[in-house]
Amino acid sequence: LAxxxxxxxxxxxEGQEVNITCSHNNIATNDYITWYQQFPSxxxxxxxxxxxxxxxxxxxxxxxxxxxxxSTLSLPRVSLSDTAVYYCLVGDRxxxxxxxxxxxxxxxxxx
Amino acid sequence: DSGVxxxxxxxxxATGQRVTLRCSPRSGDLSVYWYQQSLDQGLQFLxxxxxxxxxxxxxxxxxxxxxxxxxxxxxxxxSSLELGDSALYFCASSVDLLAPITRYEQYFGPxxxxxxx
Numbered sequence: 001l002a003x004x005x006x007x008x009x010x011x012x013x014e015g016q017e018v019n020i021t022c023s024h025n026n027i028a029t030n031d032y033i034t035w036y037q038q039f040p041s042x043x044x045x046x047x048x049x050x051x052x053x054x055x056x057x058x059x060x061x062x063x064x065x066x067x068x069x070x071s072t073l074s075l076p077r078v079s080l081s082d083t084a085v086y087y088c089l090v091g092d093r094x095x096x097x098x099x100x101x102x103x104x105x106x107x108x109x110x111x
Numbered sequence: 112d113s114g115v116x117x118x119x120x121x122x123x124x125a126t127g128q129r130v131t132l133r134c135s136p137r138s139g140d141l142s143v144y145w146y147q148q149s150l151d152q153g154l155q156f157l158x159x160x161x162x163x164x165x166x167x168x169x170x171x172x173x174x175x176x177x178x179x180x181x182x183x184x185x186x187x188x189x190s191s192l193e194l195g196d197s198a199l200y201f202c203a204s205s206v207d208l209l210a211p212i213t214r215y216e217q218y219f220g221p222x223x224x225x226x227x228x
Contacts, residue, residue, distance in 0.1 A: 032213040043113065043201050043219025044154065087154065091213040098167050099144075099213065104153045 002026040002092040004102040011108050018075045020105050022088030025069055027100075031091035033064060033071045038085045038104070047086070048073065075107075083109045114138065115220035117202050123226045129190040132223045136183055136204030142166070143185040144217060145177055146201040154201070160185055161207055192227045199224050 005023040012018045024033070032051050036044035048055060050062040050071070061074040075082055085104040092098040114137035124130055136143050145157040156169035160179035171177075174192075179185040189196060203217040 028213075034213060034216070036217075041199070041222070041224075043115075043203070043222055044217075045113075045219070046216045049214075049216070085153075089213065099156055099159075099169075101154050101156060 001098065002028075002090055002100045004088055004090060004100055006086075006088060006102040006105045008103070009106040009108070011110060012078055013110050014079055015077050018078050018082070018107060018109075019072050020075075020086050020107065021070055021072045022102050023070045024088065024090045024100070024102075026092065027068065027090040028092060033062070033068070034089040035060070035062065035071075035073045036087045036089060038087065044087060078107075078109050080109050080111065083107060113218040113220065115202060115204050115218050117200075117220035117223050119223060120221065121224050121226075123228065124192060125228055126192055126194060128192050128227075129188065130192065130225065132187040132189070132200050132202075132225075134185045134187070134202030134204075134220060136185070136202075137218050140204035140206055140218070141183065142205045142207035142212070142215075143179055143183070144203040144205075145171075145185070145187050146203065147198050148201060148222075149195075149198040157187070189225070194227050197225055197227045 034049040035047045038044040048060045048062045055062045063072040088102040116135045141162045147155045157171040159167040177187045199222045201222045203219045205215040205217045
């Protein structure tokens with residue numbers, strides 16, 4: 001199965017840009033890379049998704065290099081409310097339907 | 112509100128017992144996923160159903176089973192419960208019209224908190 005690796009935790013300060021990288025090998029060539037945000041005792045919530053290069057929406061950017069062996073979630077000008085766990089999600093090369101979730105990165109934003 | 116509903120919200124039961132968790136997907140979504148999240152742990156994918164059929168299996172124990180009914184709601188059955196089964200159980204749904212399924216956003220329910228004593 002494909003494997004993903006994310007930092008366990010990160011700290012930053014309000015107003016800073018935060019980048020969280022997920023390494024993923026053996027992902028399916030036609031699969032998308034997705035990031036979710038989770039607050040305590042709530043279900044994860046979709047943040048952004050991409051296939052290659054760069055994608056930007058109103059809350060984040062996602063950078064995916066040409067080899068697609070990693071992806072970087074970029075949160076501009078974070079606030080205290082961005083304190084959460086962030087997960088990357090990819091698909092496995094060997095199956096059209098096997099989802100591989102990262103272990104999650106706990107992001108703590110300080111004032 | 113994601114549009115995915117889960118019942119019950121909380122469940123307390125004893126070891127050795129059996130429980131059923133219920134999930135209703137968003138209107139129009141054909142896929143249902145079940146996840147287990149133990150305290151301060153990541154998401155563990157258990158199983159996925161698509162339009163009534165099992166599509167993918169993750170780290171689901173043999174004591175656990177699930178099904179998706181014709182009206183697309185799903186139930187997760189947990190039997191011979193152990194203390195270690197205490198966790199938040201999430202259901203998610205997505206459209207999943209065509210592969211790859213990673214193309215489609217998953218919408219998560221609020222979860223069922225199971226406590227086994």
